[in-house]
Amino acid sequence: MTTFESLGLEADLLQSLETIGFVTPTPIQEKAIPVLLQGTKDFVGLAQTGTGKTAAFGLPLLQLINKEQRSPQALVICPTRELCLQISADLERFSPAKKKVHVAAVYGGTSITQQIQQLRKGVHIVVATPGRLIDLIERKAIHLENIHYVVLDEADEMLNMGFKDDIEFILKETINRHSMWLFSATMPPEIRQVSKRYMDKPVEIAVGKVNSTNVNIDHQYFLTQHVNRYETLKRIIDFNPGIYGIIFTRTKADAQHITEQLIREGYDIDALHGDLTQAQRDKVMARFREKSLQLLIATDVAARGIDVQGITHVINYELPEDTEVYTHRSGRTGRAGRSGVSISIVTPKELYRLRQIEKLVNTRFSRMDIPSGKDVCRKQFFYFIERLLSADISSGEYEAYLPALREKFADMEKEEILQRVAALEFDRFLRYYENAADLNIRAQEREPRGTREKTIGRRSAGNYQRLFVNLGTKDGFYKASFLQFILDMSGLDKSVLGRIDMKEMNSWIEIEPQAAKKMIRALDGKNYRGRKIRMNDADSGGGRGKGRRSA
The missing domain is CATH 3.40.50.300 (P-loop containing nucleotide triphosphate hydrolases)
Known part of the structure; x- marks a missing residue:
């Protein structure tokens, strides 16, 4: 050895x-x-x-x-x-x-x-x-x-x-x-x-094959319709009551919206995305590391560099646009020799991308059935029973309360007591899943032509507004310093930005449409080293051609 x-x-x-x-x-x-x-x-x-x-x-x-x-x-x-x-x-x-x-x-x-x-x-x-x-x-x-x-x-x-x-x-x-x-x-x-x-x-x-994934990770996927993606996520979480994991979304809008929904429904969860200040981000990560949070929802950008031990599951709410990003997502679990599970929620139209990822990481993914309502209730019930049986009763002075408890339950059979305990713990699950629909896509099912994804806050990867600015490498900028400059000036977070294309005299910035006006207001007309900054929509004149030089 x-x-x-x-x-x-x-x-x-x-x-x-x-x-x-x-x-x-x-x-x-x-x-x-x-x-x-x-x-x-x-x-x-x-x-x-x-x-x-x-x-x-x-x-x-x-x-x-x-x-x-x-x-x-x-x-x-x-x-x-x-x-x-x-x-x-x-x-x-x-x-x-x-x-x-x-x-x-x-x-x-x-x-x-x-x-x-x-x-x-x-x-x-x-x-x-x-x-x-x-x-x-x-x-x-x-x-x-x-x-x-x-x-x-x-x-x-x-x-x-x-x-x-x-x-x-x-x-x-x-x-x-x-x-x-x-x-x-x-x-x-x-x-x-x-x-x-x-x-x-x-x-x-x-070490291992290039682009291959950790052998300690079990790669699974659940196939469902677009409209059932969120409900599928809930089923997966509820079917794994001891889960401690990260849920990945493509956009911060998805991350925030899903977090709000799950919090309203009683889950210990928070989001990590680009709108958080550093202090807020540190607070969320501290709670997650302490396991005060059971789940963390994050975008790929926000989650970069996270290293938390003991993560049992990674859930891809959506597959990443870049197939190589999957390696980094799944690598958050199965660390230091432990086993982990990487789960992807996939629609029929995304199966081709799933196959691309399988080839990239040289691993075959297992298709799993989305648990039924009865499956979830059964799993939760036995998880509760295990916790009940393994509860530590050695440190508390419970004996002092036993006479009162015996008197209270004197006329009640053991079976009735157990039923009441189960009702307190499982009433929410039983009512929610009583008439739960089957979310699995069967072989005979086909998605209607032209069906569009209705995921919360979704936008296409290319749906950025493009801004022109008359600053470039001649002004002493490198990409990192230029990025820091425009973010400091505008007060925006880098997660709203796409690609930045810098030339000697000019630069082009991809930015989410809702943030574009704020950046233009913050920079256009200001001075940098004695030169007036000109920033505008690149596709509505002023900076349309990449070869155009600023004055």
Whole structure:
């Protein structure tokens, strides 16, 4: 059996791992650590979320850096605030007590002044999101000339989020790096391009098949009509009374609306979407981690970087537009060797996309019958009985109440008492599911031609309004800094934005129609570095042609 000691880690690190209970390395750790400890080889590691990638690159970093030199020597770039905080916390946890390594997490949505002060005190490793890191570079608050090791974690996620230009800018700043380590769950062509351009004959290791899903995850789907999607979701939740999971929707409107409906019906649930402030987001995530919430509803953008242990189910209320996103969704469950279930609610018109996902992840999905009302009631009943039988009665002073209870129930048979207990617990379910319809699509059923999806708040992926603005790379912007600028000016959240196309003199912004007017009012006519900003609807004149230059 392979041990951490056999991988070449120092005694201090081994002691830290023993303290936190790490015994046997995971496959990605076993294969990556000996290579990375050399410190001079570029590396590409392909492994799914939850396979121990942070320790795979974190432990070599902690061993390689010079603890006596209090300046940034290693840089870890990741897509989201949550992942940034998680990685920095893990590195602090792995760090030996005697030779403490100082780690700084820098990310947007919080005070940049405090982060600058932390950097000035001296740190060994910087964990950063691309946008905030570029902001710090441009303010000359961080210098990367002593960075020897660069890690790109969740590289495919960063490219999906449009950070390609920002990553390339950052890599050009790390001119003295000894090696670059790239970790990703999938291997799209963009990752290959970054590898070819910035890496020298990288060692490539894949744990499992590329784009394959975690073998501990059971992939299921439920086939139903459009109009029954929400009711199917409720059946799935009720049929799994011990569920602790994430429900994914495509839009924040869906996430919010479904959350409101489920809360009204008594479920412990909340939403995570782009309209939340950072404080609200942190509060929701704290409640979810504490299991005060049984379910979290989230959009793909809002859920990026979430790492919560013990999630039993992921439910795809709708399949993602981008099939590769499914890998990231399903990877929220079945982590650290545990089993999990990934469920997709699918309509007949979406079966083709389901088949595409099956090919991508090289896994056959199991079609499941939507539970009947009787099935749900039976499952809930036996779940309650198990809880009743396993209830801990050792700590309370229940004996003091027994005489009163015996007197109260003296004239009642045991069967009647049990029936009354069951009625209190199950009256809502029994009444709701008494005449429940069959939501399954049978072989003979066909959907009417021209049926349109009636999902709450749904809009097509291409239904953005396009804005023109006479600002571009010549004004000193990179994509991340430009994104931050227009969001700061407008007070909008980035979830309302689609693609941003930047040119030298001009830029084009895709934005949800309901937010377009607010952005135009916030920017049009304002001044930037002595130049008047002009912003308008790109498709109604003023910025129609991509080749048109601003005045």
